[in-house]
Amino acid sequence: MAKKIFSGVQPTGNLHLGNYLGAIKNFVELQNEKDNNCIYCVVDLHAITLKQDPKELKNNIRETAATFLASGLNPNKSILFNQSLVPAHSEGSWILSCIGRMGWLNRMTQFKEKAGKDKEKASVGLYIYPILMAADIMLYDATHVPVGDDQKQHLELCRDIAQKFNNDYNVEDFLVPPEPLIQKQFSRIMSLKDGSKKMSKSDVSDLSRINLKDSKDLIINKIKKAKTDPHPIPNIVEELENRPEAENLLGIYSSLKNQNINTTLKEFGGKNFSELKTNLSEQLIDKISPMAKEINKLLNDPAYLDKILLDGAEKANDIAENKVKEMKKIIGF
Structure with a gap:
């Protein structure tokens, strides 16, 4: 059965084997399955939940796009863009943040892990990150989202938000509660120095x-x-x-x-x-x-990478902007 698929990768720069085998390789396989409609996003809005160097962030966005392309993602088969080029993501996120509940967000274990002991110093953006993720997915009526185990809880929140919006405004099936596509094997590639830790760019070695x-x-x-x-x-x-x-x-x-x-x-x-x-x-x-x-x-041709992302953003914007317009009508704006 054909699937509408959405997924995103943060532009952290210097992507590694864990990113490829745990996510990007799967993206390419999904793209090449007959009738699938795939949208892949460089989630730069998510990246700024932690402070970024502006020049480095710009380079990392391009490098992530270059990695997507080098891995086999085809911009003629899939939509490939970076999130900040499509304003509907931010607008949709605000609308859905008025639907989501504090209690739901308080249960998100990933925030607790990333914020550490002093969560009072964590950004509000890091706390409401899962709401933006929900908007990313639901603006495209995605039916399936490839996720690792660490993102499964966020997808459950996304489903809760969809159901509450539909119930609150009596619009059955307007927001699609997405299903997870969990890679059964090799979704978590571990450190070469410690098999109990996930392979990570942040590891000092x-x-x-x-x-x-x-x-x-x-x-x-x-x-x-x-x-x-x-x-x-x-x-x-x-x-x-x-x-x-x-x-x-x-x-x-x-x-x-x-x-x-x-x-x-x-x-x-x-x-x-x-x-x-x-x-x-x-x-x-x-x-x-x-x-x-x-x-x-590809990195030696930044203009080409920027054009790929801009072309993808125009396609994505046509879909996402229309969804936000419909949301506004339902809400009464």
């Missing part, structure tokens, strides 16, 4: 991640130094329990090869990690090196 612009030598070195354990690779998936580093490396290899982990265990079961690491490095170089080359080529 660059050895903890494969950046999408890493050179061949860097990739080989990082995989060689990736943490493992002293036991051989098992033959069955149940034996990976309590072996997070082993599971992570096998999962990365499986995702790159588009195969399930059982197939990978048949290939490497009983062998030492050195053999897996050699093969994993080859797979990463085959996938990452052409992508890195294309990202760097």
